[in-house]
Amino acid sequence: MSTGASKLDVVVSNVVPVNELVTRFHFRRADGGLLPTFSGGAHVIVEMRDGERARLNPYSLMSSPLDTSEYTISVRRDDLGRGGSLFMHGKVRPGDRMVISYPVNLFSLDLRAKKHLMLAGGIGITPFLAQTAQLAAEGGNFELHYSVRTAALATYAGDLRARFGRRVSIYHDDRDERIPLDRLLSSQPLGTHLYICGPAGMIDWARARAAALGWPAETVHYEHFAAPQPGVPFDVTLALSGRTIHVAEQQSLLEAIEAAGVDPPYLCRGGVCGQCETNVISSDGVFLHNDHWLSDEDHASGKKIMPCVSRFAGKSLVLER
Amino acid sequence: MGINFRTETFRDDFSFRNSPEHIRRFPFPFHEDSYMYAVNIEPHVAGPAGSVLEHPIDVDEHYVSEMADRALVLAEDPLRCQSLPHMTLAGWDLLELLMTAKAESYPEHFSLTRDGDRWHWINRPLGIDQKFLFGDLTTLPYGPMEYITRQSQGDFCILDQRDGNLWMDAGIVTTQADWSLDFDIGMNFFEWHAPVPLAHEKGIFTRALKFLTNVQQGKPARRLNWTMTINPRLDTSPENYHKWGPDRATVTPENVGQKVHLRVELQSFWRLPRSNALVFPIRCYLIKMDELVTSPKWARRLHRVIRDLPEELATYKGLTRYRATLVEWLARYDDGTPTSPGFGPE
Amino acid sequence: MTPKTILSRPVYGTLSPQAGTHHLFVADAEGGGAILDMAKAAPEGFFAGAHIIYIPREAGAAYTGPLQALKPAQYYEGPSIAAALPRQKQTLAPARMGRRLYLAGTEGLIGQAMQAALDAGIDHGSIQTEQRGSLARRVQCVHCKGITEDVTTQPVRCSHCGLLLFVRDHYSRRLAAFQGVCINAEDQSEIPPIEEAFR
Numbered sequence: 001m002s003t004g005a006s007k008l009d010v011v012v013s014n015v016v017p018v019n020e021l022v023t024r025f026h027f028r029r030a031d032g033g034l035l036p037t038f039s040g041g042a043h044v045i046v047e048m049r050d051g052e053r054a055r056l057n058p059y060s061l062m063s064s065p066l067d068t069s070e071y072t073i074s075v076r077r078d079d080l081g082r083g084g085s086l087f088m089h090g091k092v093r094p095g096d097r098m099v100i101s102y103p104v105n106l107f108s109l110d111l112r113a114k115k116h117l118m119l120a121g122g123i124g125i126t127p128f129l130a131q132t133a134q135l136a137a138e139g140g141n142f143e144l145h146y147s148v149r150t151a152a153l154a155t156y157a158g159d160l161r162a163r164f165g166r167r168v169s170i171y172h173d174d175r176d177e178r179i180p181l182d183r184l185l186s187s188q189p190l191g192t193h194l195y196i197c198g199p200a201g202m203i204d205w206a207r208a209r210a211a212a213l214g215w216p217a218e219t220v221h222y223e224h225f226a227a228p229q230p231g232v233p234f235d236v237t238l239a240l241s242g243r244t245i246h247v248a249e250q251q252s253l254l255e256a257i258e259a260a261g262v263d264p265p266y267l268c269r270g271g272v273c274g275q276c277e278t279n280v281i282s283s284d285g286v287f288l289h290n291d292h293w294l295s296d297e298d299h300a301s302g303k304k305i306m307p308c309v310s311r312f313a314g315k316s317l318v319l320e321r
Numbered sequence: 322m323g324i325n326f327r328t329e330t331f332r333d334d335f336s337f338r339n340s341p342e343h344i345r346r347f348p349f350p351f352h353e354d355s356y357m358y359a360v361n362i363e364p365h366v367a368g369p370a371g372s373v374l375e376h377p378i379d380v381d382e383h384y385v386s387e388m389a390d391r392a393l394v395l396a397e398d399p400l401r402c403q404s405l406p407h408m409t410l411a412g413w414d415l416l417e418l419l420m421t422a423k424a425e426s427y428p429e430h431f432s433l434t435r436d437g438d439r440w441h442w443i444n445r446p447l448g449i450d451q452k453f454l455f456g457d458l459t460t461l462p463y464g465p466m467e468y469i470t471r472q473s474q475g476d477f478c479i480l481d482q483r484d485g486n487l488w489m490d491a492g493i494v495t496t497q498a499d500w501s502l503d504f505d506i507g508m509n510f511f512e513w514h515a516p517v518p519l520a521h522e523k524g525i526f527t528r529a530l531k532f533l534t535n536v537q538q539g540k541p542a543r544r545l546n547w548t549m550t551i552n553p554r555l556d557t558s559p560e561n562y563h564k565w566g567p568d569r570a571t572v573t574p575e576n577v578g579q580k581v582h583l584r585v586e587l588q589s590f591w592r593l594p595r596s597n598a599l600v601f602p603i604r605c606y607l608i609k610m611d612e613l614v615t616s617p618k619w620a621r622r623l624h625r626v627i628r629d630l631p632e633e634l635a636t637y638k639g640l641t642r643y644r645a646t647l648v649e650w651l652a653r654y655d656d657g658t659p660t661s662p663g664f665g666p667e
Numbered sequence: 668m669t670p671k672t673i674l675s676r677p678v679y680g681t682l683s684p685q686a687g688t689h690h691l692f693v694a695d696a697e698g699g700g701a702i703l704d705m706a707k708a709a710p711e712g713f714f715a716g717a718h719i720i721y722i723p724r725e726a727g728a729a730y731t732g733p734l735q736a737l738k739p740a741q742y743y744e745g746p747s748i749a750a751a752l753p754r755q756k757q758t759l760a761p762a763r764m765g766r767r768l769y770l771a772g773t774e775g776l777i778g779q780a781m782q783a784a785l786d787a788g789i790d791h792g793s794i795q796t797e798q799r800g801s802l803a804r805r806v807q808c809v810h811c812k813g814i815t816e817d818v819t820t821q822p823v824r825c826s827h828c829g830l831l832l833f834v835r836d837h838y839s840r841r842l843a844a845f846q847g848v849c850i851n852a853e854d855q856s857e858i859p860p861i862e863e864a865f866r
Contacts, residue, residue, distance in 0.1 A: 006539040037594035108597040111407040191788020214687025214765035216793030507841040515675035566852030
């Protein structure tokens with residue numbers, strides 16, 4: 001049986017520009033009922049119907065899990081991406097009907113933690129907005145360190161400071177402020193868990209310093225959805241369904257498979273959940289792996305691919321789909 | 322039309338019986354004439370009206386008496402209900418799941434009124450009328466998991482999900498098939514299943530874990546498991562094994578029909594929304610051999626399954642001492658004719 | 668014959684130096700040798716941030732001198748596990764992330780020291796363990812819940828309720844004990860022979 005997430009019909013109830021790059025979208029249930037309860041760190045997949053094209057992108061829920069009258073997400077405009085964020089910014093209006101998935105949490109709090117130490121970079125702040133709201137309501141012990149480019153792009157920094165005061169620290173790149181990572185990692189009580197959401201470089205840096213300073217892997221959590229990258233078009237044969245498909249420049253391999261009427265399971269569409277893992281039957285060319293799911297050996301083997309984020313360049317590719 | 326709740330016992334004089342309607346709705350677990358472990362997990366979607374799968378959480382004629390038996394077990398041994406400190410939020414999730422499911426499926430017996438955090442719960446069969454604040458431990462007589470599972474048939478395990486594994490970090494277990502919550506609490510999926518023979522080698526648990534960690538909100542799953550019990554005893558715990566174990570030596574050709582029971586567990590798996598934990602209700606259904614053989618197909622098939630069961634499984638399920646007597650008795654109901662595929666009585 | 672084991676039975680490794688800012692060792696008897704062997708591979712200055720809690724028992728006389736010669740920041744010798752546990756707990760209570768834990772010696776020592784560490788918020792997967800010396804077991808009677816220490820026979824009589832227990836390989840970290848289940852519950856007139864099984 002498939003383990004994908006169920007879907008929800010929603011109406012866009014508000015569209016709020018937050019700053020030059022970020023816009024917030026509010027969703028309510030189309031039938032007027034309450035949305036499902038969720039846990040801090042959860043995301044939804046937003047289905048964007050743009051004419052003939054369908055894009056399905058994951059966004060972290062940033063509203064309080066205590067309020068199920070509406071969900072909110074924040075979308076950062078990516079002018080070089082495949083157009084999902086531009087579609088959201090440019091075409092989605094209040095009153096539009098959309099389809100989103102049930103919430104799925106791949107970045108869950110470890111509730112055993114004696115303290116939660118959170119590191120955010122840029123738009124990576126969104127899951128922490130929900131998690132801090134959840135923890136604050138339960139009297140949880142947390143501390144959030146948030147790195148931003150400039151004060152003008154410090155999305156929700158003011159709200160967080162107002163809500164949680166000294167539990168939130170902001171660091172501005174343009175003022176040469178840096179998260180004092182080693183000092184933070186060396187001064188936490190035993191039983192603290194570390195959470196990181198931000199650019200890949202920040203995640204790698206924090207994970208490496210935590211490991212060097214004796215933080216066990218079980219206590220370090222991070223979320224990094226890879227966005228599918230545009231690339232050179234290529235052709236693929238789907239052996240089980242007996243089809244040959246064309247993956248366009250702005251399309252992901254998963255989207256092309258879906259457009260052909262084949263529906264692999266998925267939860268994240270960002271290379272982390274493992275659901276859409278696909279066996280390679282034969283290939284003549286080079287894999288462009290972008291996922292965080294397969295091991296290095298899997299990547300080197302040429303036997304597996306994550307079609308949500310990875311691509312291929314070469315003469316021929318046959319997949320077991 | 323409401324459920325006609327029976328007054329009966331699962332100990333001492335063992336007055337438990339199934340009504341004829343309940344015999345027909347029994348979740349017979351064998352779809353073919355043999356049995357081996359498999360990852361037999363399927364979506365927990367509504368089944369036919371009148372079946373145990375009609376509603377997401379089944380309430381049946383044994384409800385009131387089963388709850389009385391649970392209260393007796395907990396009074397004797399409070400260690401049967403435990404929750405590690407980080408599992409309280411999951412307990413609230415479970416309370417919400419069970420209250421809303423019962424109130425929706427059985428409005429004549431249960432009702433739930435919610436006004437923000439102010440909840441009003443009425444359980445008519447057990448005579449309970451409770452107003453409380455959702456999330457406020459001081460407004461209920463027990464913790465949320467214990468409160469609602471004292472009013473829900475079946476055992477409940479709440480599994481925390483972290484590091485790609487599931488951890489048995491809370492539960493209430495009073496109707497178990499021979500495993501100890503007190504011992505297993507805190508273990509991961511592989512550890513608490515460690516004593517099960519054969520299945521590890523077949524990779525069953527690795528595949529099952531992969532499936533379960535991906536169960537999503539709004540998409541519960543289920544599977545059936547089975548064993549056999551002498552006398553309709555719900556509490557076949559290892560804690561009391563020295564008290565009920567001797568029953569296994571009391572089976573004779575004359576009393577098989579009344580003493581030997583097929584015990585089926587309907588296990589379901591639900592993602593809990595606030596805690597991201599997984600709850601695993603294990604609902605136990607009992608049927609005596611005399612009741613079971615009223616379906617000729619079930620009688621023929623059970624005979625073949627028990628007769629051909631691999632030795633390790635028969636030992637693990639505790640059948641060794643009375644298996645020959647049972648097979649001989651069931652053979653009388655097996656004329657060798659083929660059985661139709663599927664679970665139904667005919 | 669080596670008994671067939673199961674997945675809940677703990678698997679012990681070989682101590683190795685971990686990244687970290689402080690290092691706490693808890694060991695008994697032959698476990699002292701495991702620390703000394705690990706020390707050969709430890710980087711310069713490793714023990715300057717270390718605390719060794721050692722229970723020598725009968726086998727430990729040969730280890731106490733060499734352990735002190737490692738010059739750990741703190742060194743303690745205790746007469747029993749029970750006597751040493753409060754010290755371990757007090758060491759962990761105010762500790763910070765970066766403190767690593769190493770346990771070596773009998774299964775009883777490893778189990779009980781790990782139990783205290785779990786309570787302090789340390790994940791069991793991050794603890795280094797090495798079993799040396801006696802394989803005598805701590806056994807929880809599933810019936811009365813009493814724990815019988817230093818069990819070497821199969822079956823064993825529960826030191827609390829007197830039932831004759833089959834000692835399973837099923838192990839609980841939380842209880843730091845193996846499970847004991849009445850071996851003759853179905854017919855208590857069956858008395859199997861009691862044989863030495865865990866040394």
